[in-house]
Amino acid sequence: MSEWTWGFEPPDRGDHLPAGVLAEIERLADELASMGGEAAAAGVPTARGRVLRDLPLAGGRGFFTFMPVEHRREIVVVSVTLWS
DSSP, X not given: OOOOEEEESSTTTTTTSOHHHHHHHHHHHHHHHHHGGGGGGSSEEETXXXXXXXXXXXXXXXXXXXXXXXXXXXEEEEEEEEOO
């Protein structure tokens, strides 16, 4: 069992997301946290750096970007992108 957690940065990033999208992010972030440090291999590396990773979301209608922070044992969700 992993001791990792997850959260949004900033903490209010998820406040205005549709309920279904938020639930999907919560489910996926829980899975990433359970992976612990292995989450660094999940998703697709972004063009913005090797640490940031993207995961598809909402049936391909968007993605969220996260970063595994080893020293904090936390998955940090830094952005959510949705297409109409």
